Amino acid sequence: MKQEFKIISSLIEENSKILDVGCGNGELMKYILENISNNIRGLEISKKNVQDCIEKGLTVIEGNAELDLGQFPDKSFNYVILSQTLQAFLNPEKVLYELLRVGRKAIVTIPNFGHWKIRIDLLFKGTMPVTENLPNEWYNTPNLHMCTIKDFVTFCSQRELKLTKSISLSGKKVSYIKKNNLSYKNLTSELGIFEIEK
Amino acid sequence: MNKIDNLKKYTVKDRLKLDCGKEISNFPIAYETYGELNGEKNNGILIFHALTGDQFPYGKNPITNKEGWWSYALGPNKAIDTNKFFVISTNVIGGCMGSFGPSSIDPSTSKPYGSSFPVITINDMVNAQKFLLDYFKIKKLFAVIGGSMGGMQVLQFVSNFPNIAEVAIPIACTASHSAQNIALNELGRQAIMADKEWDDGKYLENGKSPSKGLAVARMAAHITYLSKKGLQEKFGRKLQERDALKFGFDADFQIESYLRYQGSVFVDRFDANSYLYITRAMDYFDLTKQFNGNLSDAFKGSKTKFFIISFTSDWLYPTTENREIVIALNAIGADVGFIEITSDKGHDSFLLDVPDFLNAVKNFLNNSYKNIHETRI
Structure with missing residues (x-):
């Protein structure tokens, strides 16, 4: 399983109620279902992925996070997970607030556009970066709102959203992001994993 | 008519009060079963037919000599696997394949009821079918499944009898019949x-x-x-x-x-x-109104696992109307899954060979049964 998913799973308390927004083919949901909590469901936009989830015996609703989160009542989940999707929304701010409305806590992961490889691509090659986490070209990328870890931390603090956990992932290397190492982690992290409360 | 007289029937002795106010009793429900009920009696599936369906979803219909209406979905190793599940299928009251309907003979006149037959509703149909479960001594059903008007019956059944079906699959249906329909x-x-x-x-x-x-x-x-x-x-x-x-x-x-x-x-x-x-029964169907405008209340406290399915090209019971059911269930934190299947075959998709649809039903049923009955030993 992806390192990212292992970290997300480690943040979740047993037997809590979970919504995985943009759950993909259900890999993370299946792991959580078998190991942490059987009260988990997904929201997924791709029909193919929805079928894959059903095949795995997971509860999944075909839908669009930007349109369909409204139907869930306030605080109806302990955790709402959003893995590497925030940057693809038309209005990420609105989605983030929706996550924090329906969930007591949100676990959000973002591909870090501040990673040194990306900076070098842009600086020396002068082309839009294409990496393992961001495999698309500028013309076909679904990512409308790329941000860096620093951007995201600033964004949350400006809105008084509490980052109760901030974790950096670089390759297999896991470390905490703190105030005093933010600039450094912003350079070395491929992925930022945040637990957020309102 | 003789052929119809020979179909399998259960006569309900009890009184059934209909929504129109009239009461019926001693009425036949024509039914058919497929597969075998297991020892634990936990593999029962009740399927509900659509407007012009009957109790013969599979095999040759003895009256029409045609293949059953759900032969793509139901049978050995199919989406609704009769090697695994015990499927009960009935003809709705008001129907014409042996159940109590307007072509039944009125004992007081010895003539067919015709238009003196009482107006029936989806609620009446479902309540009548419940008697058949009692006859089979089935306390818990594994699943209730149906498309179109069958889907409406699924919703009504789960609402009327909240603790009987473990899973429910309403397909290509609505909770409230639209003006267009x-x-x-x-x-x-x-x-x-x-x-x-x-x-x-x-x-x-x-x-x-x-x-x-x-x-x-x-x-x-x-x-x-x-x-x-x-x-x-x-x-x-x-x-x-x-x-x-x-x-x-x-x-x-x-x-x-x-x-x-x-x-x-x-x-x-x-x-x-x-x-x-x-x-008429379809037109009168409005589960939302039955619960004073709040569809969620129809399913309050339900432990049933729902799986709702719609089709992209179905303009009769479009995805938006199926989604209303999903939204109502999410509002009360019910266990609900939903998929819209891509198909050009319109509303009829649920009756046809649409592999994405059939796979989804098969996977959902088999995984749910495994999770509910086989994992927890």
């Missing part, structure tokens, strides 16, 4: 009643048959079961056994000939009064 049903009813042979509903006792009206009703309805794209691809403007237009009102086009055929075969197997009564 009432309008289309009314078109069909008017076609039947405009046929002089309908004879105020007394055609059976007077040896008549409103087959022209019923055929027109079926033709109109049949169009609504397909999609524009599906029709265009299958028929386009192709001509029927001719090279040029004939400048008349014969069936020049293949689509005309196809519809005429659909109408003509339908009248051989379906009773016109049943068509009136069952379409």
Whole structure:
């Protein structure tokens, strides 16, 4: 399983109620279902992925996070997970607030556009970066709102959203992001994993 | 009629109070079963048929000699696997395949009920079918499944009997019959009643048959079961056994000939009064109103696991209406899954060979059964 998913799973308390927004083919949901909590469901936009989830015996609703989160009542989940999707929304701010409305806590992961490889691509090659986490070209990328870890931390603090956990992932290397190492982690992290409360 | 008399039937002795206020008792429910009930009695599935269906989803229908209406979905190793599950299928009350309906004989007059048959509702249909479960001594069903009007029955069943079905699959349906659908049903009813042979509903006792009206009703309805794209691809403007237009009102086009055929075969197997009564039951269906405008209340406290399915090209029971059910269930934190299947085959998709649909049903049923009954040892 992806390192990212292992970290997300480690943040979740047993037997809590979970919504995985943009759950993909259900890999993370299946792991959580078998190991942490059987009260988990997904929201997924791709029909193919929805079928894959059903095949795995997971509860999944075909839908669009930007349109369909409204139907869930306030605080109806302990955790709402959003893995590497925030940057693809038309209005990420609105989605983030929706996550924090329906969930007591949100676990959000973002591909870090501040990673040194990306900076070098842009600086020396002068082309839009294409990496393992961001495999698309500028013309076909679904990512409308790329941000860096620093951007995201600033964004949350400006809105008084509490980052109760901030974790950096670089390759297999896991470390905490703190105030005093933010600039450094912003350079070395491929992925930022945040637990957020309102 | 003799053939219909010989079908499997259970006579309900109890009284059933209908929504219209009348009471019925001693009435037959025609049914069929497939597969075997296991020792724990936990593999039972009740399936509900659509407007013109019957109790024969699988195998050869002994009356029409045609394949069952759900032969793609149901049978050994199919989506609803009769090697695993015990499937009960009944003919709804108001129907014409052996259950209590307008063509049944009224013992007080010794004539068919015709239009003196009480107006029935989806609620009445479901309540009548519950008696059959008691007869089989099934306390818990694994699943209730149905498409179109069958899906409405699924919703009503789960609402009326919240702790009986472990999973529920309402397919291509709605919680509240739309104005468009009432309008289309009314078109069909008017076609039947405009046929002089309908004879105020007394055609059976007077040896008549409103087959022209019923055929027109079926033709109109049949169009609504397909999609524009599906029709265009299958028929386009192709001509029927001719090279040029004939400048008349014969069936020049293949689509005309196809519809005429659909109408003509339908009248051989379906009773016109049943068509009136069952379409009326669909029109009256409004589970939302039944719960004072809050559909969620219909399912409050339900432990049932729901799986709702719609089809992209279904304009009769479109995805938006199926989604209303999902939204209502999410609002109360019910266990609900949903998928919209891509298909050009219109509303009829649920009856046809649509692999994405059949796989989703199969995977959902098999995984759910495993999770509920096999994992927790």
